[in-house]
Amino acid sequence: MSLNQIRGRLFGRNVSEVVFRAQPDEDLFIGELLVGIDEITNRRYLIRVVDISYGSDQREPLWAQRIAGRLLGDDSGGDEGFIEEHFLYEPSRRSYQIAECRCLGYITPDATSFQKPKSLPSQFSQVVSPEPSDFNFLASRMGDLNIGNLRSGEQEVDFEVGISGNSFSSHIGIFATTGMGKSNLLQVLAAQVMLQQGRYGLLVIDPHGEHHQKLAQHPWASSTLKIYSSRKAVPNASTLRVGLGELSIDDLRVSYQWSHAQEEAIFELERHYGKKGLSWLSEFCSIQDLSDFRENELSSRVAPATLQIIHRRAKRITGLSIIASDSSISVGDSIIRDLQEGKVVVLDLSALDSTEELMIASYFSRRVLDEWSSQYLENPSKHSRMPVVGIVLEEAQRVLGNAKSKGEGNIFPRIAREGRKFKVGLCAISQQPKLIDDELLSQFNTFLILGLSDEKDRNILRSSAKQDLSALSKEIQTLMPGEALVVNLEAPFAIPAKIQLFSQMIKHIEPLPIERKSPPNVSALMD
Amino acid sequence: MKETPPVGLDSVSIRLAQIFNGQEPTTALSDEGSGLEFEPDLKIQPLDLSEQDPPQAWAIDGGQLQILDARSIQVVATRASRVCFSQKKRVFEEQGPLHLSLLGGTQSIQEAKEWKIALALGEVLDTKLLREYLEWKALAKTIDDSVEKAIVFKDGQLRPDDRIEIDQVVSLLEKAQEKDILLVGFSKQSSLSKGSMPLLAWLSNEASQMFDTTRWWCPVATYSIGGQKIRVVAAKLDSLSRFSFRIDFPAYLDPCFVLNTIRAVSNDVGFPGYPYPLSVADQLATCPSWLSQEIKQLIDDSLDKQGIPLQLREAAFFDRHELMERL
Numbered sequence: 001m002s003l004n005q006i007r008g009r010l011f012g013r014n015v016s017e018v019v020f021r022a023q024p025d026e027d028l029f030i031g032e033l034l035v036g037i038d039e040i041t042n043r044r045y046l047i048r049v050v051d052i053s054y055g056s057d058q059r060e061p062l063w064a065q066r067i068a069g070r071l072l073g074d075d076s077g078g079d080e081g082f083i084e085e086h087f088l089y090e091p092s093r094r095s096y097q098i099a100e101c102r103c104l105g106y107i108t109p110d111a112t113s114f115q116k117p118k119s120l121p122s123q124f125s126q127v128v129s130p131e132p133s134d135f136n137f138l139a140s141r142m143g144d145l146n147i148g149n150l151r152s153g154e155q156e157v158d159f160e161v162g163i164s165g166n167s168f169s170s171h172i173g174i175f176a177t178t179g180m181g182k183s184n185l186l187q188v189l190a191a192q193v194m195l196q197q198g199r200y201g202l203l204v205i206d207p208h209g210e211h212h213q214k215l216a217q218h219p220w221a222s223s224t225l226k227i228y229s230s231r232k233a234v235p236n237a238s239t240l241r242v243g244l245g246e247l248s249i250d251d252l253r254v255s256y257q258w259s260h261a262q263e264e265a266i267f268e269l270e271r272h273y274g275k276k277g278l279s280w281l282s283e284f285c286s287i288q289d290l291s292d293f294r295e296n297e298l299s300s301r302v303a304p305a306t307l308q309i310i311h312r313r314a315k316r317i318t319g320l321s322i323i324a325s326d327s328s329i330s331v332g333d334s335i336i337r338d339l340q341e342g343k344v345v346v347l348d349l350s351a352l353d354s355t356e357e358l359m360i361a362s363y364f365s366r367r368v369l370d371e372w373s374s375q376y377l378e379n380p381s382k383h384s385r386m387p388v389v390g391i392v393l394e395e396a397q398r399v400l401g402n403a404k405s406k407g408e409g410n411i412f413p414r415i416a417r418e419g420r421k422f423k424v425g426l427c428a429i430s431q432q433p434k435l436i437d438d439e440l441l442s443q444f445n446t447f448l449i450l451g452l453s454d455e456k457d458r459n460i461l462r463s464s465a466k467q468d469l470s471a472l473s474k475e476i477q478t479l480m481p482g483e484a485l486v487v488n489l490e491a492p493f494a495i496p497a498k499i500q501l502f503s504q505m506i507k508h509i510e511p512l513p514i515e516r517k518s519p520p521n522v523s524a525l526m527d
Numbered sequence: 528m529k530e531t532p533p534v535g536l537d538s539v540s541i542r543l544a545q546i547f548n549g550q551e552p553t554t555a556l557s558d559e560g561s562g563l564e565f566e567p568d569l570k571i572q573p574l575d576l577s578e579q580d581p582p583q584a585w586a587i588d589g590g591q592l593q594i595l596d597a598r599s600i601q602v603v604a605t606r607a608s609r610v611c612f613s614q615k616k617r618v619f620e621e622q623g624p625l626h627l628s629l630l631g632g633t634q635s636i637q638e639a640k641e642w643k644i645a646l647a648l649g650e651v652l653d654t655k656l657l658r659e660y661l662e663w664k665a666l667a668k669t670i671d672d673s674v675e676k677a678i679v680f681k682d683g684q685l686r687p688d689d690r691i692e693i694d695q696v697v698s699l700l701e702k703a704q705e706k707d708i709l710l711v712g713f714s715k716q717s718s719l720s721k722g723s724m725p726l727l728a729w730l731s732n733e734a735s736q737m738f739d740t741t742r743w744w745c746p747v748a749t750y751s752i753g754g755q756k757i758r759v760v761a762a763k764l765d766s767l768s769r770f771s772f773r774i775d776f777p778a779y780l781d782p783c784f785v786l787n788t789i790r791a792v793s794n795d796v797g798f799p800g801y802p803y804p805l806s807v808a809d810q811l812a813t814c815p816s817w818l819s820q821e822i823k824q825l826i827d828d829s830l831d832k833q834g835i836p837l838q839l840r841e842a843a844f845f846d847r848h849e850l851m852e853r854l
Contacts, residue, residue, distance in 0.1 A: 063797070067796050084766055084794075086799055087796060089612075089803045090616075
């Protein structure tokens with residue numbers, strides 16, 4: 001980034017909105033961070049370009065249109081068939097750019113602190129490109145999970161941007177349309193967690209099986225990554241098995257759409273069998289004559305069609321390869337243990353359809369919350385040494401949407417509302433944040449926003465974000481793949497970032513030290 | 528209340544229509560008090576294009592502003608600005624100092640002495656003359672500063688005000704010829720007429736009916752400055768230009784060469800057909816109204832120091848229009 005080059009002169013408008021004039025050929029970008037230098041107070045006002053437009057001193061209102069029309073006429077060879085060239089003499093004296101900016105705040109003259117904007121920089125102050133030292137105040141706020149570098153417009157700045165791993169407990173939202181780099185960002189986050197020597201645990205529900213292969217390339221994967229797969233051919237993965245008795249009706253309710261009558265029927269069946277969890281499904285599936293069962297065992301309290309639907313779904317569930325009738329072979333305890341050790345646990349659910357994936361995600365999320373909350377209540381000392389755990393959920397709007405979030409028994413809204421005090425949080429990934437319940441979205445303290453083309457999606461984030469995004473709609477709209485905004489309470493404004501590529505990042509990671517210090521949570525387990 | 532149409536609307540409209548329709552009793556060429564020798568026939572010709580690119584294009588224009596007016600005496604400001612372009616880039620600009628003058632009655636004579644303008648008996652000094660005097664001085668300086676084969680534009684005609692000493696102008700023209708400098712007077716507006724019909728408008732109309740091409744020129748007249756013959760042509764230099772202009776230049780030069788040299792710096796897309804350097808000189812020389820306020824304050828401060836009471840100054844100079852309620 002060039003130093004001390006004057007990019008423009010500031011002329012308006014108020015404390016929060018700054019407008020400056022720049023030469024017509026000045027290469028300005030939406031999202032660019034610039035500095036307005038107040039020569040009177042020596043304050044350096046950090047400003048962010050939110051819009052750029054044309055300007056001209058010409059009194060004639062349609063001057064620019066007229067000029068464009070004439071040049072266009074020249075382009076088409078003129079009316080008489082021969083070229084008569086016209087020029088815009090001295091364009092820099094006759095036209096210019098107007099850059100609309102938001103004032104983010106100012107750096108005090110001693111460069112020790114950053115203050116929110118409460119004063120005006122002097123009118124006609126110089127606008128320059130920032131110097132690396134202008135961002136020093138951010139260094140202590142960037143957390144321990146480095147996700148990339150600071151970005152100014154399209155230019156990457158040599159300044160690391162990140163979030164604190166503790167942010168997982170206050171929930172992280174990753175929002176982007178397809179192809180904007182959600183998967184890479186998640187892998188970068190997971191890779192950073194793997195470097196934290198057990199301070200954080202991450203449960204990655206991977207419905208498409210896209211993360212485990214990548215994360216396995218991490219130099220520290222052998223000791224910090226655990227993969228559980230519903231498929232057999234996944235190398236270095238443990239078989240994912242869940243005991244039927246461990247699943248609950250709530251897991252069923254989250255994953256399947258049930259009518260009220262069907263839900264009543266399920267409770268009726270649970271009462272009838274009186275068994276733990278959903279273990280009764282095995283017995284229910286084996287019934288050959290449903291009519292007879294309905295009449296004799298349920299006293300015809302359930303409609304035949306309703307019972308048939310539940311029976312069909314029960315057969316499907318019990319037939320899943322990952323479902324075991326014997327709960328003793330479940331990996332539930334093992335996964336909880338991995339997370340307590342501060343590992344990244346990837347659940348490869350690519351062999352399941354989305355309904356069953358949600359059922360399994362619901363089960364493990366419930367297990368994590370139950371474990372962490374019970375330790376919080378029963379063994380606070382141990383809980384204090386347990387790592388913060390994030391549960392990564394793709395297409396989170398499926399379980400955090402308006403209808404689903406209001407439904408009883410859905411574990412995910414519960415985690416969003418209560419998880420923080422137990423050190424359990426969600427890392428929700430969604431292409432459509434507009435479908436997520438407003439109240440739940442407001443529980444998310446960290447947004448990692450990549451390119452979002454839908455205005456409604458941007459609006460909902462604007463109203464729920466912990467920083468003012470009101471002027472950043474165009475910036476969000478124009479984000480390129482890998483470009484992001486980091487919005488949280490730690491940073492004083494939405495930080496523009498260029499997310500590092502996972503494949504590049506792992507190349508710079510040193511091999512795992514042979515003798516690592518025991519992470520604090522492991523010693524907790526030793527206790 | 529409905530406003531009644533102005534008295535004379537019908538009569539004026541009918542007479543204007545007669546002028547534009549060529550229904551006047553006389554259609555002789557004229558330019559009031561200019562001493563032009565008009566061409567016997569106006570021959571409108573298409574402008575043949577050729578590439579001429581002067582090494583420098585200078586332009587001089589003047590500006591004026593009335594600061595105070597007590598009818599018997601006035602304070603006026605004048606200046607002349609210069610600009611030079613080379614390869615389409617501004618390489619020099621000089622706004623020129625603002626000259627304050629006190630005019631009216633004996634004050635004008637004193638002012639003329641200070642300016643070293645020799646006024647003949649019965650001649651008066653006015654703002655127009657002061658401005659033009661500055662323009663000629665700036666032109667003389669420009670001839671010195673220009674490189675050979677440069678083009679130098681002066682806003683308006685090359686014929687000086689009668690009150691300006693002709694010898695100085697003649698020597699300036701000779702110097703320009705010696706240095707092979709093309710001296711051009713370029714008039715934004717002209718009083719040339721055919722009968723009462725504005726000549727340039729008439730020529731434009733005629734040309735549009737005669738040619739497919741939209742660039743044309745027409746020799747209109749000649750005049751003499753101390754033996755140096757000057758040609759006056761009307762020309763439309765660019766197909767995108769809305770207007771034609773009066774152009775004065777030494778008669779010994781080939782008109783097509785001159786017009787194409789002018790054309791080479793009249794291709795700004797904002798005002799095609801008009802020399803861009805001249806429009807910049809015009810901007811520089813313009814005296815905006817805020818400047819009048821500034822100078823008034825400076826004069827007030829000075830008069831304060833000299834003990835001239837405010838009431839007296841106001842009684843002399845206050846513009847009574849400011850107290851009138853105008854809708």
